[in-house]
Amino acid sequence: xxxxxxxxxxxxxxxxxxxxxxxxxxxxxxxxxxxxxxxxxxxxxxxxxxxxxxxxxxxxxxxxxxxxxxxxxxxxxxxxxxxxxxxxxxxxxxxxxxxxxxxxxxxxxxxxxxxxxxxxxxxxxxxxxxxxxxxxxxxxxxxxxxxxxxxxxxxxxxxxxxxxxxxxxxxxxxxxxxxxxxxxxxxxxxxxxxxxxxxxxxxxxxxxxxxxxxxxxxxxxxxxxxxxxxxxxxxxxxxxxxxxxxxxxxxxxxxxxxxxxxxxxxxxxxxxxxxxxxxxxxxxxxxxxxxxxxxxxxxxxxxxxxxxxxxxxxxxxxxxxxxxxxxxxxxxxxxxxxxxxxxxxxxxxxxxxxxxxxxxxxxxxxxxxxxxxxxxxxxxxxxxxxxxxxxxxxxxxxxxxxxxxxxxxxxxxxxxxxxxxxxxxxxxxxxxxxxxxxxxxxxxxxxxxxxxxxxxxxxxxxxxxxxxxxxxxxxxxxxxxxxxxxxxxxxxxxxxxxxxxxxxxxxxxxxxxxxxxxxxxxxxxxxxxxxxxxxxxxxxxxxxxxxxxxxxxxxxxxxx
Amino acid sequence: xxxxxxxxxxxxxxxxxxxxxxxxxxxxxxxxxxxxxxxxxxxxxxxxxxxxxxxxxxxxxxxxxxxxxxxxxxxxxxxxxxxxxxxxxxxxxxxxxxxxxxxxxxxxxxxxxxxxxxxxxxxxxxxxxxxxxxxxxxxxxxxxxxxxxxxxxxxxxxxxxxxxxxxxxxxxxxxxxxxxxxxxxxxxxxxxxxxxxxxxxxxxxxxxxxxxxxxxxxxxxxxxxxxxxxxxxxxxxxxxxxxxxxxxxxxxxxxxxxxxxxxxxxxxxxxxxxxxxxxxxxxxxxxxxxxxxxxxxxxxxxxxxxxxxxxxxxxxxxxxxxxxxxxxxxxxxxxxxxxxxxxxxxxxxxxxxxxxxxxxxxxxxxxxxxxxxxxxxxxxxxxxxxxxxxxxxxxxxxxxxxxxxxxxxxxxxxxxxxx
Numbered sequence: 001x002x003x004x005x006x007x008x009x010x011x012x013x014x015x016x017x018x019x020x021x022x023x024x025x026x027x028x029x030x031x032x033x034x035x036x037x038x039x040x041x042x043x044x045x046x047x048x049x050x051x052x053x054x055x056x057x058x059x060x061x062x063x064x065x066x067x068x069x070x071x072x073x074x075x076x077x078x079x080x081x082x083x084x085x086x087x088x089x090x091x092x093x094x095x096x097x098x099x100x101x102x103x104x105x106x107x108x109x110x111x112x113x114x115x116x117x118x119x120x121x122x123x124x125x126x127x128x129x130x131x132x133x134x135x136x137x138x139x140x141x142x143x144x145x146x147x148x149x150x151x152x153x154x155x156x157x158x159x160x161x162x163x164x165x166x167x168x169x170x171x172x173x174x175x176x177x178x179x180x181x182x183x184x185x186x187x188x189x190x191x192x193x194x195x196x197x198x199x200x201x202x203x204x205x206x207x208x209x210x211x212x213x214x215x216x217x218x219x220x221x222x223x224x225x226x227x228x229x230x231x232x233x234x235x236x237x238x239x240x241x242x243x244x245x246x247x248x249x250x251x252x253x254x255x256x257x258x259x260x261x262x263x264x265x266x267x268x269x270x271x272x273x274x275x276x277x278x279x280x281x282x283x284x285x286x287x288x289x290x291x292x293x294x295x296x297x298x299x300x301x302x303x304x305x306x307x308x309x310x311x312x313x314x315x316x317x318x319x320x321x322x323x324x325x326x327x328x329x330x331x332x333x334x335x336x337x338x339x340x341x342x343x344x345x346x347x348x349x350x351x352x353x354x355x356x357x358x359x360x361x362x363x364x365x366x367x368x369x370x371x372x373x374x375x376x377x378x379x380x381x382x383x384x385x386x387x388x389x390x391x392x393x394x395x396x397x398x399x400x401x402x403x404x405x406x407x408x409x410x411x412x413x414x415x416x417x418x419x420x421x422x423x424x425x426x427x428x429x430x431x432x433x434x435x436x437x438x439x440x441x442x443x444x445x446x447x448x449x450x451x452x453x454x455x456x457x458x459x460x461x462x463x464x465x466x467x468x469x470x471x472x473x474x475x476x477x478x479x480x481x482x483x484x485x486x487x488x489x490x491x492x493x494x495x496x497x498x499x500x501x502x503x504x505x506x507x508x509x510x511x512x513x514x515x516x517x518x519x520x521x522x523x524x525x526x527x528x529x530x531x532x533x534x535x536x537x538x539x540x541x542x543x544x545x546x547x548x549x550x551x552x553x554x555x556x557x558x559x560x
Numbered sequence: 561x562x563x564x565x566x567x568x569x570x571x572x573x574x575x576x577x578x579x580x581x582x583x584x585x586x587x588x589x590x591x592x593x594x595x596x597x598x599x600x601x602x603x604x605x606x607x608x609x610x611x612x613x614x615x616x617x618x619x620x621x622x623x624x625x626x627x628x629x630x631x632x633x634x635x636x637x638x639x640x641x642x643x644x645x646x647x648x649x650x651x652x653x654x655x656x657x658x659x660x661x662x663x664x665x666x667x668x669x670x671x672x673x674x675x676x677x678x679x680x681x682x683x684x685x686x687x688x689x690x691x692x693x694x695x696x697x698x699x700x701x702x703x704x705x706x707x708x709x710x711x712x713x714x715x716x717x718x719x720x721x722x723x724x725x726x727x728x729x730x731x732x733x734x735x736x737x738x739x740x741x742x743x744x745x746x747x748x749x750x751x752x753x754x755x756x757x758x759x760x761x762x763x764x765x766x767x768x769x770x771x772x773x774x775x776x777x778x779x780x781x782x783x784x785x786x787x788x789x790x791x792x793x794x795x796x797x798x799x800x801x802x803x804x805x806x807x808x809x810x811x812x813x814x815x816x817x818x819x820x821x822x823x824x825x826x827x828x829x830x831x832x833x834x835x836x837x838x839x840x841x842x843x844x845x846x847x848x849x850x851x852x853x854x855x856x857x858x859x860x861x862x863x864x865x866x867x868x869x870x871x872x873x874x875x876x877x878x879x880x881x882x883x884x885x886x887x888x889x890x891x892x893x894x895x896x897x898x899x900x901x902x903x904x905x906x907x908x909x910x911x912x913x914x915x916x917x918x919x920x921x922x923x924x925x926x927x928x929x930x931x932x933x934x935x936x937x938x939x940x941x942x943x944x945x946x947x948x949x950x951x952x953x954x955x956x957x958x959x960x961x962x963x964x965x966x967x968x969x970x971x972x973x974x975x976x977x978x979x
Contacts, residue, residue: 357714357715358714358871361867361871361872362866362867363865363866470714470715471872471874471875472710472714472715472723472874472875472878475875475876475878475879476726476727476730476878479730479882480730480733482745482749483730483733483734483737483741483745486737486741486744486745486748487737487741496744499748500603500745500747500748501600501602501603501744501747502600502603502747
């Protein structure tokens, strides 16, 4: 109910008057060439149409126009046009030019060429032309021709025919499927998404041979015209959620989408929040797992990062590996990850709080050692901590930018300089070095880069709060963060669900990772239509080793 | 859509408006209960429990023994039973007047006829003002109490005003959002409140002496009644449901979960009181300003990871104080909004912020603070006792709908349990 009404508000906000004025501005500025071509029909004469196409793409040197004679007997003048580099030239050579020149017969087309042409008949005939390419469309406007060329298809124009054929010849140089670089696992599939949308959707489809898997395509970006695919399981995902996702994507009015991050920022619920409201992944198995939980996947062309909506907080310390390992191991690893994220957020501020406000809490021997270490340090602990943390952040950023071979070197240099030398120079205390190291390692243990960034970001206000009020300040800021987390909703799903609103079933997969047999229901916060995930276990294994077959009915064919 | 909710207050407002459509009832209802039913049973229970468990726990053992020596914990049991009965009535009232808060149904019950609703409103006003004053005052005093505690034990050089102000600002931040958010905050913070007390209570038994608790039934009726009344007054917090029940999902489980929530806090209170009495003995306990903090000091952490736990305990305790303060603050603002028939409570809570700060600084010293707290506690108890009983009885006498007859019967039963 709340969700539905939220939708209405979103509608009213999105399409309010101000938005319309902006759109008008955009329309004036971004009235692209392509849109203007919508009305232009393809002329009958080949020369005319070629002139028009050249006129549109006159500055594009990569446009290839090859004129040839189509048909073995009674040939007709024709031309194929495509963008060099976007189309596979082997395909254009062999299956358009060769087939067109030597294998095609134009008799069907020629029947009533002279008089008034029956356009429908003509289009039908064009489709049956002997060109052995699987995706073939008949275009009637110049826009379709130009757009086909721009997307990597080839267009064939024939003299005397006011229609064009667009043929799928897409084939550009693309990166192969490699190992995921940000979400690597010890156990689990090694493939990751690539920059091509079709490859990505196919990788999802390959793991989910369910006819209910929907792939809805749309384009975003006035200039970039980027392909977006929204994927979900029709009988699992909440239709309201799907509708909302599609509506928000359709509402995007921007000139270009260069990465799925653009989509993410436009459709997320809260812009001013350090926490990511939409999850992203480059792992197909993770995407599929999320589809199976009733979420919606947004695949965008040109990036290996796929968006997952809605996101909840618990997802940011869950890794696909948790589910592949046995449950005790999965749970343990997950707990370790939670601890390490806590370390990443809190350790420097706890150091500040303890050393400057509550030294009485530290065991007395340690406090003496700490005091001895700090005796040469001229700064208060907050300055010391800031100095080290900022240096660490710089080192981290620099190591991303540095070219590959130098990358590891900077780590050694940084560790040596920042660690050893700074202590010897008396700028920082040895304990601080330990803390910075633990913090950095802790933040790398998070499987989600965007969540780790949020914690990295919040670490600094936390340090300031600790320097002002000690432990009280840390707690106060934590309360602010918790309240903030409670206010967040991603596509109508509370961000802290299933912890609050409490849902015991979905909590089998938050702090612990229950055995797969126990998680027989999909998590309720996403309101899946088909809630049952696991049936009865088919085979009961006896302790003695005898297995008795306690069979049950048909299980749903779902890859886990 | 990038501009959808650029400023913070807008998402809750969206939820506000969203709820409007879902609320069933007449026009006057819609104006006031703007959220619809958003509080689940579990959230409602945790709201009660986390409002009850607050700054009072720190002084609880002393208050418990003040009138009935070592048998003080029995008073807590009785107080919890009374609180359960009252919670039961409050919840039944809330279920009966679905989607209405005390501000609405009090007026309806007091009005002779539908047309004289204004008269009902006028008659109900003193009762509502009683609640309003209690809630507002209590949240300010909670901030002050906590400020005093923090500045004596944890941050001796920080002025108490700063602590009070930061706590109030935290509460203010919470009131900026919808009731839904309040419920979620309470739900997620309850474990953070319960677990530390459990640990403290259980681990302090290591230095406890059983003989301090004996003789168990060494009291007369006067002492028994005194201690029960005092403990009833210190177990306040459930009365926020008079207001928030309007937003709760009315299900049969709601009554059970609300009553159960009292047992959570009652159990913890008894545990802390017994721990305090058994460790210090009642004579010493009467002299301690912050007995629970002293209790924390006696506990030792195994392995000596941390020495002197009281700062850590107070730090964790911020959540408990925050939920009490925040819930009362929110209730004050919301009730004031409903009395004044305003659209939103945000402006009110902004105006309340300096007022509460002023109130919290009125007591000049700790002694006055404790006195004020006791006085306000009596007021709160009067409110929490009189309102449910009075309106429960009134509802019974003025049976209107078939639904009412059963509710009123229940209400009278609950009333019987108190006596």
